[in-house]
Amino acid sequence: MKARVTVMLKNGVLDPQGEAVKHALNSLEYNNVESVRQGKVIEIGLDETSKEKANKSIQEMCEKLLANTVIESYEIEII
């Protein structure tokens, strides 16, 4: 089974990388770009057949390592 975890900075947390990307897009004359937030995508191959178990296991991984929940939120997608 494969899973995709998307980790993003929580709303309200300053994202200097996203800001820099936004400025670069604006300087390419994409003046319609109002905001950019940058996060990360982590794909995990899992030796698991139960979706429920996989989800629970990945949630633990997110809390323990993959995201720092002080400033980051995460979403799990089983694919």
Added chain:
Amino acid sequence: MRAAVIIFPGSNCDRDLLAALRLTGHQTISIWHKETELPKNIDLIAIPGGFSFGDYLRCGAIAAKSPIFREVVRHIDRGGYALGICNGFQILTEAGILPGILQKNEGTKFISKVVDLRVKNITSTFTHNYSYNRIISIPIAHHEGNYFALKDDLKKLRDENCIAFEYIDNPNGASDNIAGILSRNHRVLGMMPHPERHTESAHGCQDGYSFFKGLLQTI
């Protein structure tokens, strides 16, 4: 003090830290991160600066889960002393030993320069050699030094006298100008600036000398 300096792949300030500790009279030992036990009678665990595990995932996140870290946590739980400088500070927050997190600098740049700090706590093992509000010059060199903590945590840090050092001219956007914080028992210190880089006369400034000397005088 008997000090153990923990080394991870990518640590690059370990030798400077060992030199500063030895210069001020400490006994030192280096410990590789794959070790699962600490030598007996270690008083201080020192975690150096650098880019442990290439800053993969988040700065300090992987080092905080390395084999030796279980022992580091045990040492701290027993009331042992620990010091994390720069990447060491990031590792201590990722391990949940100190509150908050070090985010990317507000201006997106890596900053390497000497900054002025104000000493805010003068009772801890690490800071008792300084006077209150004394200004000291200490170098910084980081990309993720922008300290962020939830409002409640910031209040607790202030109320419990856990803010050790503040920047005078905030270089990185850190909350409340925080450059270094102490644990609730004041025995663990995490700081972004590098006191080990201002200890010898050849460094041009020795404001970090009394920091390491003060540690020795405690025990």
